[in-house]
Amino acid sequence: MKRTISWLLGAAVVLGCVLACFSAGCKPQGKPGDSQNAASENVLWRNELFGYAIDSLLMRMDEFYKPERRQETINRLDQWVRIQNPLDDWQPDPVIASVPNELRGVVDELAGLAERIEKLQQGADAGPVETLPGEFRSAGERLQAVGERLALGDVIQRASQLVATAEQLKEMIGQNAAKSPDEVIGALRNAFSQFKVEEFRHLNNEYSVFAQRIDPSILEFPEFDSRAFQEAVWLRNLATWAKGDELDDPVKPAMALFDWVVKNVDLVRESPPENGQNPTIRVLQTPVETLLFGKGTGIDRAWLFVLLARQLDIDAALLELTDEEGGASRLWGVGVLIEGEIYLFEPVLGLPVPKPGSMELTESGFTLRPATLSEAAEDEAVLRQLDIFKQGDYGIHAKDMQRVSALVEASPSYLSQRMRMVEKRLAGDQKLVLTTDATAQIERFKKCRHIVDGRMWSVPYWTLWQEVRLGLAREQWREARLKPFVFPPGLALLWRGRSCHFEGQFTGNPSATMYYQQARQSDFTMDSAAISAEDRQQWREIKINASYWLGLIAAQGGNYRAAEDYLMTRVLEIDPIGAWEYGATYNLARVAEAMGKASEAVKFYRMHSAAPQLQGNLIRARWLMKLTGQPVPDLQPATDKEKEGAEAKPPANDEKPVVAPESKPDATKPPSESNDAEADRKKSEKDSEPPVAEKQAPADEKEKPEAKAETG
Numbered sequence: 001m002k003r004t005i006s007w008l009l010g011a012a013v014v015l016g017c018v019l020a021c022f023s024a025g026c027k028p029q030g031k032p033g034d035s036q037n038a039a040s041e042n043v044l045w046r047n048e049l050f051g052y053a054i055d056s057l058l059m060r061m062d063e064f065y066k067p068e069r070r071q072e073t074i075n076r077l078d079q080w081v082r083i084q085n086p087l088d089d090w091q092p093d094p095v096i097a098s099v100p101n102e103l104r105g106v107v108d109e110l111a112g113l114a115e116r117i118e119k120l121q122q123g124a125d126a127g128p129v130e131t132l133p134g135e136f137r138s139a140g141e142r143l144q145a146v147g148e149r150l151a152l153g154d155v156i157q158r159a160s161q162l163v164a165t166a167e168q169l170k171e172m173i174g175q176n177a178a179k180s181p182d183e184v185i186g187a188l189r190n191a192f193s194q195f196k197v198e199e200f201r202h203l204n205n206e207y208s209v210f211a212q213r214i215d216p217s218i219l220e221f222p223e224f225d226s227r228a229f230q231e232a233v234w235l236r237n238l239a240t241w242a243k244g245d246e247l248d249d250p251v252k253p254a255m256a257l258f259d260w261v262v263k264n265v266d267l268v269r270e271s272p273p274e275n276g277q278n279p280t281i282r283v284l285q286t287p288v289e290t291l292l293f294g295k296g297t298g299i300d301r302a303w304l305f306v307l308l309a310r311q312l313d314i315d316a317a318l319l320e321l322t323d324e325e326g327g328a329s330r331l332w333g334v335g336v337l338i339e340g341e342i343y344l345f346e347p348v349l350g351l352p353v354p355k356p357g358s359m360e361l362t363e364s365g366f367t368l369r370p371a372t373l374s375e376a377a378e379d380e381a382v383l384r385q386l387d388i389f390k391q392g393d394y395g396i397h398a399k400d401m402q403r404v405s406a407l408v409e410a411s412p413s414y415l416s417q418r419m420r421m422v423e424k425r426l427a428g429d430q431k432l433v434l435t436t437d438a439t440a441q442i443e444r445f446k447k448c449r450h451i452v453d454g455r456m457w458s459v460p461y462w463t464l465w466q467e468v469r470l471g472l473a474r475e476q477w478r479e480a481r482l483k484p485f486v487f488p489p490g491l492a493l494l495w496r497g498r499s500c501h502f503e504g505q506f507t508g509n510p511s512a513t514m515y516y517q518q519a520r521q522s523d524f525t526m527d528s529a530a531i532s533a534e535d536r537q538q539w540r541e542i543k544i545n546a547s548y549w550l551g552l553i554a555a556q557g558g559n560y561r562a563a564e565d566y567l568m569t570r571v572l573e574i575d576p577i578g579a580w581e582y583g584a585t586y587n588l589a590r591v592a593e594a595m596g597k598a599s600e601a602v603k604f605y606r607m608h609s610a611a612p613q614l615q616g617n618l619i620r621a622r623w624l625m626k627l628t629g630q631p632v633p634d635l636q637p638a639t640d641k642e643k644e645g646a647e648a649k650p651p652a653n654d655e656k657p658v659v660a661p662e663s664k665p666d667a668t669k670p671p672s673e674s675n676d677a678e679a680d681r682k683k684s685e686k687d688s689e690p691p692v693a694e695k696q697a698p699a700d701e702k703e704k705p706e707a708k709a710e711t712g
Helices: 020-024 035-059 067-082 099-122 129-150 153-175 181-191 197-214 225-242 251-264 287-293 298-311 373-378 380-384 417-424 438-446 459-470 472-486 493-503 512-518 523-528 533-556 560-572 581-594 598-605 614-627 640-646 675-688
Strands: 315-322 329-338 341-346 360-362 365-367 404-408 451-456
Touching: 035 067, 035 225, 067 225, 067 417, 099 129, 099 181, 099 197, 129 153, 129 181, 129 459, 153 181, 197 459, 225 251, 225 287, 225 298, 225 417, 225 493, 251 298, 251 329, 251 341, 251 533, 251 581, 287 298, 287 472, 287 493, 298 315, 298 329, 298 459, 315 438, 329 404, 329 438, 341 373, 365 581, 365 614, 373 380, 404 438, 438 451, 459 472, 472 493, 472 533, 493 512, 493 533, 512 533, 523 533, 533 560, 533 581, 560 581, 581 598, 581 614, 598 614
Parallel strands: 404 451
Antiparallel strands: 315 329, 315 404, 329 341, 360 365
């Protein structure tokens, strides 16, 4: 009889009962007729509601994978905010102020049109048909204005269809002008006979929901705000420690945050659809999903970096380049505004744009200072540092930096009055950045040289619109991606580990290390356990994920030998073409670089020709070779023979990584395992785990969307 996983069987914990009034947020009752007492208790009740909610947000984020915990917290905030007075000093930000009401006006017009069309189809009185073209045109033009304001391509397309319908109706009515009114109505009835009114209404309902989601003035907290709070808390926690300790230079915290994003968000190729395309081509991630999953596109990296900087009160924006003739524009990188200068970061390459002459070799690898927009616009040599094979092949030149637009992040929650109310009540250790003044930020960027325009960045609104349109399919996609994080049920080891990871809590109980190690059950234990094949596969998946993140923690703490052991032996040897093939290889290169092993680092940077970050990796390899005095060849991705040299691994010692010096944190110390399982498991894993170089997979097999949804 197969034995169960012993620690899992003992993990059932009986929680203490929670007072019913706390869960429901019930209001205490004063004595009848005692108005003063009632007023006092009302104030106390308000404060308790807020206090309980904030305690959940700041202290119990490791439980936010539970829908009931999120709902309970947001219910308390909702009850609190509904009894607050609007802020006297708050006005909707001009970047979004008129859009929700304009969209609601469209909703009303389309609802009226749907009703009239339905009556036409049924042979009922639909009112004067001569007004139909004007009504379609009005709705189409108003919808187009909203679509253009938010750069929603499919909304603009549907607006054009409404305007085209208006023209067709006008022409039809004109052609039948000599006929009787009944004949005109009959012609229109035939024209609309195949019109699907219910689909029309369904789409109109989506516009209504979207208008509600982007309205900054609403004083209520819907359930989806729980994820906005989760995002802000994790970002705050992470930015607090990831900014580093070098605070003498205001640019260094931004550099540290960017470097953390590059190391911890494994780049994938897919990018958001271009303006005008259907936004459901692929599922667009939110920043909190990028953070949790540890994977994202260049856009995802940029978005996360901008929001991390916001938690430190640092202005950062996406930069869009426009040619001198005012033609096509292209989104390029991130600009960080510090003391009147915009410092440049390239999230797809995973590199800051270096200031010429600023690179130097230190004990922990090489360092550099980012160039500013002014320097890049005035000196062609700045951007030529990003060339790889030949002069100018990076494709961006100094002339492209002459006319730049700053696109500021202004997600709906960051513009809302309700979030501002919460933010104003948080100070000291509870401080949380929940809002932004987008218009003021735009003006600060526009004061800088070479910034010719500033506006709200549209990608957050694409993402939200897609979420509304996909509805249940979007939620199912998210739940599928979350499955490893909430496994096993009731323990959610990876979720809790990630929450501690973002908090910088690497040692002790609880800690990221503790949860990640608990997720790393040995193959022998899993094979001997009385669990389903599906659960066994789930354990193997979370084990690889946990090993990868333990490697990143070890590298973060300077435990480089342990980091090598986790990333190479526990990840790449076991899963050579798996989810972390490129991320583990890149971080091994960074570890080798930090250990002063420049040649080994270069081999890792060149290893994967299909890596989405290949160009940035090759650039970094070239910089490193120059700094260490090595001859710089015409860099190309590594050949198979060269890869063999880069795959010299730390000696395999099964589940136990190389122990770091005692002076280092014990973030990578593995759990103890029973001796009776050791020999069998060693043999099993040795036989079943192929070396890193045995398998390669096409780039298009690395990352595939997990949900498909179509628009109506």
